Amino acid sequence: MTLPEDIAIRVLDISKNYQIKHIEQIEAHGKQRARHRLSWLGRQREGIRQAVSHETFWALRNICFDVPSGQVLGIIGRNGAGKSTFLKILSQIIEPTQGSALIRGKVGSLLEVGTGFHPELTGRENIYLNGTLLGMRRRQISSVFDEIMAFAEVERFIDTPVKRYSSGMYVRLAFAVAAYLQPDVLIIDEVLSVGDAVFQEKCLGRMQSLGDAGRTVIFVSHNMEAVAALCDRAIVLHQGMVYFDGSPQEATDAYYSLCRQDNSSTQLEYRERGGSRPEIIQAVSSAYRPPENGSRDEHGILTITITGRIEPNDPLSNRRLHLAIGINQENGHRLGTYVANDDDDEGLRLHQGSFSYAFRVDDPPLHPGTYFVDISLLCREETVDSLQRCADFRIPHPTSNHYKNRDAAWGSVRFTCTGYNSTMSGPEDA
Amino acid sequence: MTITRITPKRRLSLFEWKELIQYRDLLYYLSLREVKLRYKQTSLGVVWVILQPLVPAIIFAILFGNFARLPSNGQPYLLMVFTGLIPWTLFSAAVGRGGGSLVANSNLLSKIYFPRLIIPLASISSVLIDTLVSLIVLTGLMAMFGIAIGFKLLAAPLFLACALAMGVGVTLLVASLNVYYRDIGFAVPFALQLWNYITPVIYSSELIPSHLRALYSLNPTVGLVEGFRWSVLGGAPITPLMVISMLVGLVISVIAGMSVFQKIERGFADIV
Numbered sequence: 001m002t003l004p005e006d007i008a009i010r011v012l013d014i015s016k017n018y019q020i021k022h023i024e025q026i027e028a029h030g031k032q033r034a035r036h037r038l039s040w041l042g043r044q045r046e047g048i049r050q051a052v053s054h055e056t057f058w059a060l061r062n063i064c065f066d067v068p069s070g071q072v073l074g075i076i077g078r079n080g081a082g083k084s085t086f087l088k089i090l091s092q093i094i095e096p097t098q099g100s101a102l103i104r105g106k107v108g109s110l111l112e113v114g115t116g117f118h119p120e121l122t123g124r125e126n127i128y129l130n131g132t133l134l135g136m137r138r139r140q141i142s143s144v145f146d147e148i149m150a151f152a153e154v155e156r157f158i159d160t161p162v163k164r165y166s167s168g169m170y171v172r173l174a175f176a177v178a179a180y181l182q183p184d185v186l187i188i189d190e191v192l193s194v195g196d197a198v199f200q201e202k203c204l205g206r207m208q209s210l211g212d213a214g215r216t217v218i219f220v221s222h223n224m225e226a227v228a229a230l231c232d233r234a235i236v237l238h239q240g241m242v243y244f245d246g247s248p249q250e251a252t253d254a255y256y257s258l259c260r261q262d263n264s265s266t267q268l269e270y271r272e273r274g275g276s277r278p279e280i281i282q283a284v285s286s287a288y289r290p291p292e293n294g295s296r297d298e299h300g301i302l303t304i305t306i307t308g309r310i311e312p313n314d315p316l317s318n319r320r321l322h323l324a325i326g327i328n329q330e331n332g333h334r335l336g337t338y339v340a341n342d343d344d345d346e347g348l349r350l351h352q353g354s355f356s357y358a359f360r361v362d363d364p365p366l367h368p369g370t371y372f373v374d375i376s377l378l379c380r381e382e383t384v385d386s387l388q389r390c391a392d393f394r395i396p397h398p399t400s401n402h403y404k405n406r407d408a409a410w411g412s413v414r415f416t417c418t419g420y421n422s423t424m425s426g427p428e429d430a
Numbered sequence: 431m432t433i434t435r436i437t438p439k440r441r442l443s444l445f446e447w448k449e450l451i452q453y454r455d456l457l458y459y460l461s462l463r464e465v466k467l468r469y470k471q472t473s474l475g476v477v478w479v480i481l482q483p484l485v486p487a488i489i490f491a492i493l494f495g496n497f498a499r500l501p502s503n504g505q506p507y508l509l510m511v512f513t514g515l516i517p518w519t520l521f522s523a524a525v526g527r528g529g530g531s532l533v534a535n536s537n538l539l540s541k542i543y544f545p546r547l548i549i550p551l552a553s554i555s556s557v558l559i560d561t562l563v564s565l566i567v568l569t570g571l572m573a574m575f576g577i578a579i580g581f582k583l584l585a586a587p588l589f590l591a592c593a594l595a596m597g598v599g600v601t602l603l604v605a606s607l608n609v610y611y612r613d614i615g616f617a618v619p620f621a622l623q624l625w626n627y628i629t630p631v632i633y634s635s636e637l638i639p640s641h642l643r644a645l646y647s648l649n650p651t652v653g654l655v656e657g658f659r660w661s662v663l664g665g666a667p668i669t670p671l672m673v674i675s676m677l678v679g680l681v682i683s684v685i686a687g688m689s690v691f692q693k694i695e696r697g698f699a700d701i702v
Contacts, residue, residue, distance in 0.1 A: 003433055018700070092436060092543040093699045101436040107543075115541040118463060120470050129463060132456035133542050184431065 003102045008185055008216040009067040009090070014099035016060040016085055016240075022053045059085045060096070060240045067218070069104070072211040074231035074248055075220045076255050081237040083220045087111060087189050090218065105184025108134055113191045114174035119163035123154050123173060126162055130177045144180040151176040151202070172199055179206045185216045204230055224252040224370060225330070228397070249397045256370065256394045271389035275377070277316070278385050282354075283307040286373050286391040288364070299363035302393060306375055307356040308385075319379050323357065326374035327366075328389070329412050335371070336413075365414045368397045439696055450545050460552035464527075465559055479563040483519060487512040490632045501636045503665045506575050510659065512568060514631040517593040517658040520561045521651060522622045524597030528553040529604035529618050536702035546695050550605045554598060561590070568662070577663060585661040592680055593654045599683030602691040609694070609701050630655050636667050647671040650679025 003010055060082045067073050077083050088094045090101060091109035116133045117126050127148055131141040141148075149155050152172040154165070162170055175191065188207070204226060211217050211230070221227050227234055227248050234251035236244040236258065244254040270284075285305045291298040304325055310317050323340040340359065371393055376386040469475045487508055494500045495507025502510045531553040532539065532546070539546065572579070608614040629651045630637075638646045646652060647669055653676025660666040 088540075088699065089436060092434070093540065095696050096436065096438055098438060100438075103434040103436070105431040107434060109543065111541045116538055118467065120467055121463060125459075125463070125466075129456075129459040132453070132459050133538065133544060135453070135544065136455075138455045138458075 003104055006068055007066050008069040008071070008104050009218070010102045011063055011065050011067075011090075012100050012102075014060060014063040014086070014089060014096045014101060015058060016082075016089060016094070017056050017058045017097045020055045020057050022055060058240050060089070063099070063240075063242060065235065065242065065245060067216055069216055070211065070214040071233060072207070072217045072219065072231045074227035074234035074251070075218065075237060076222070076224070076227055076234055076251060077237035077243070078255075078259065082240040083237055084111070084189055085240075086237065087187055087218070087220060091187055103185055106135065107185045107187065108178060108181040108183030109187035109189075110134075110175070110178040110191055111187075111189040113171050117162060117170070117174060120161055122161055123149075123152075123158045123165070126173070127177055130174070131181070134178060134181050135183075136181060144182075148173075148176045148180050151179065151206070168196065168199065175199075175203055175206075179203070179210075183215065185218070186210055187218045189220045190222060200226075223330075224255070228252055253394070253396050259392075269390065270387040273385075273387050275383040275385040280310060280316070280377055280385040281306060281308040281375060281387060281390075284373065284375050284387065284390040286393040288393040288395055290396055300395070302361040302364045303358055304361075304373060304391065305356065305358045307354065308377070309354045312353075316379065316384065321384065322378045324376040324378060325359065326376070328372045328374060330370045330372070332372075332389075334374075335366075364395070365416060366395050367410060367412050367414050368395045369412060370394045371412075446545065450547060453545055453548060456544060457548050457552055457555070460548060461555040464552055464556035468556065476563065479560050480567055482560070483512065483515045483564050484567060486632075487515055494633060501634055503634050503636065503659070503663070503667065505577075505663050505665065509571055509575055509577065509663065510634060511632055512564075512571060513659050513662050514655045516561060516564050516568065517589055517654045518626065518629060518631045518651065519564070520557060520590060520593045521597040521600075521654065522626065523557045523560065524554045524594070525600050525604060525618065526622060527557060528597075528601035529608060530615055531601075532605045532609050532698065533612070533615065533702060539702055540699045546698060547602075547691065550601050550691075551598070554594075554601060557597075558594075572662075579662075580664065582661045582664060586658060589654055589658040589661060592676060593658075596650065596654070596676075596680050596683050599680070599685075599687035602687030603683070606691045606694050606698075609698055625649075625651065628652075634667065643669075644671060648675050650676045650683075652676070653679075 063086065075083050075086070085094070087109065088111065089096050090103065091107065091111065093111075116130050118129070121129065127145065128138065128141055132138065149158055152169065152175075154169050154173055157165065157169065162173070165173070178186075178188075186207070207217055207219065208230060211232075219227070219231065231248045233246065234244075234248040235242055236251050236254050238258055243258065244251050283306070286303065288300060288302045290300045306323060325338045325340070327335045327337075329335055338359070338361075340357070372389045373391040373393070374386075374388050375390055377384040469478065472478060474481075490511045491506075491508035494511075495502060500507075528550040531550045535549050538544075538549070604614055604618055626632075628646070628649055635643070635646065635652060635656055648671075653668070653672035653674075656666045656668045656672055657676065660668045
């Protein structure tokens with residue numbers, strides 16, 4: 001097995017399985033037999049026999065791909081897709097059941113922020129300990145020590161035990177050690193979710209510059225915007241297999257369609273539910289249909305559908321109700337609210353039986369990204385049924401390249417200008 | 431540039447010394463961490479290192495030497511016990527501290543790659559500091575009691591090295607099995623205590639009836655303790671059988687420890 005010059009990582013048919021133990025308790029027949037089964041430590045009760053069966057669970061199946069040197073590769077997928085298992089195999093923490101991988105050069109991996117940090121040791125001691133854990137020599141650490149300290153902004157506290165650090169300082173220091181390790185291949189699991197926005201930006205910047213310097217970076221994230229902004233390529237893992245491999249934009253779209261597929265099979269999903277009657281709403285779905293290719297005038301359409309049911313003789317069936325729809329950013333910030341029939345005295349009159357309302361917004365003024373929907377059913381001042389984060393939709397990146405370099409600082413609302421006056425003045429003649 | 435090859439478990443592989451050497455700074459910092467954490471926020475600090483072997487030695491000397499009047503090879507009882515404690519503590523503290531080291535550091539094992547052998551070795555190396563301090567105390571005691579030293583003293587480091595190597599072997603065995611069977615963690619303190627009783631640490635092996643002496647000498651740690659005493663104080667009842675069982679025990683424990691450790695090393699992260 002050889003590795004061509006321009007390939008940094010070659011993954012060949014890697015699979016990993018785990019044995020899962022199932023314990024079934026079976027009633028034993030006859031007292032005699034039961035007594036025989038009575039075992040020490042009282043683990044088995046009288047009359048009950050345990051049958052242990054093993055199931056093979058494939059965490060990863062036949063993963064194959066090459067990563068050229070200098071590429072920043074994103075790996076995305078739902079929870080349990082096998083992302084972390086895969087990174088652990090590449091980091092040599094666990095070994096594959098089958099298959100092999102070749103990696104050129106020094107591997108640095110950061111699967112968790114602050115592993116190996118000890119609260120009792122000072123910042124300085126932890127930098128050296130953590131650096132050597134990541135495979136650095138003492139000299140190398142000393143040579144980048146000041147940079148690490150500056151990146152983490154802990155100069156004043158460098159000889160203080162890290163247990164006295166704020167959690168932000170702790171995380172910054174941990175990331176800084178790995179970021180200045182200067183490996184040829186850097187493997188990073190979802191670690192940037194900790195820390196504030198400034199820190200995240202700083203980390204992404206650091207990773208970007210590693211990529212620019214020709215280092216290969218493998219980066220697992222649930223932050224699709226970061227993946228789109230940072231990566232040259234992205235792989236979607238699903239149930240332990242490569243589901244998609246290609247451009248980050250297409251990969252994030254594939255990921256979201258995967259999420260929707262998985263969701264359709266389940267009932268109503270939400271993060272929180274409240275109100276006086278938290279059972280009225282039965283399903284919420286939202287979808288965004290992008291403009292058709294080619295036809296410039298066509299605009300995208302957002303539809304949000306709410307279905308529910310009111311039982312016969314329910315006092316609510318004669319009351320005036322309002323539906324409020326909240327649109328939130330990925331990070332949970334409310335972007336805006338739409339209240340159906342807000343200025344209409346009639347309100348919604350829900351009759352007994354099932355109801356379904358579909359709201360349609362033409363050309364929603366939103367930048368590409370993922371948005372979440374909150375729904376509330378209101379009756380005057382009373383909240384009847386309220387669901388947080390019960391549906392999501394995604395505005396994809398347009399195929400034309402307008403937004404290629406868009407970043408989070410632009411915000412989410414897309415203002416459109418309907419007309420403008422321009423005044424121009426040239427250099428005045430004397 | 432080096433190429434890392436990731437494949438399923440190979441049946442037989444040589445020990446990766448190269449890698450261990452590459453990570454030697456890590457061994458240093460992990461050992462430093464062990465030592466620092468042990469005595470962090472203690473006001474007496476290093477005094478504890480001195481008191482730990484000295485206080486029991488004084489107690490045993492009073493109990494067995496003054497009251498029970500047990501034989502002590504014609505040496506001051508305190509000195510005999512203290513000398514015996516040094517190789518024994520080196521061995522038993524290594525096993526005691528290193529045995530649980532892999533489980534205690536499971537967060538490292540499951541998140542970072544480095545030669546796993548470093549973890550038990552770092553725990554053991556913190557014991558070496560204690561041994562060093564004890565040796566200094568021993569020198570003081572010997573001067574106090576006016577013990578003359580001879581050429582036999584040259585053998586003392588060899589016996590300590592044997593105690594260390596045997597400690598490493600048993601630790602590797604215990605530490606790796608402990609990952610799979612946590613029962614080991616409970617059993618080790620008992621086992622070490624029993625082992626202590628069948629080793630001539632707080633008594634001299636002169637005390638053992640002569641018809642049982644041969645059987646007694648099969649315990650590898652008997653040779654460690656009596657050998658060290660013989661080289662430092664002279665006049666200890668050491669026999670060739672003791673030395674032979676010590677060497678056999680040493681070889682067996684190192685080979686068993688290394689091979690068991692290596693065999694299951696790559697599965698640690700899946701288990702802990």
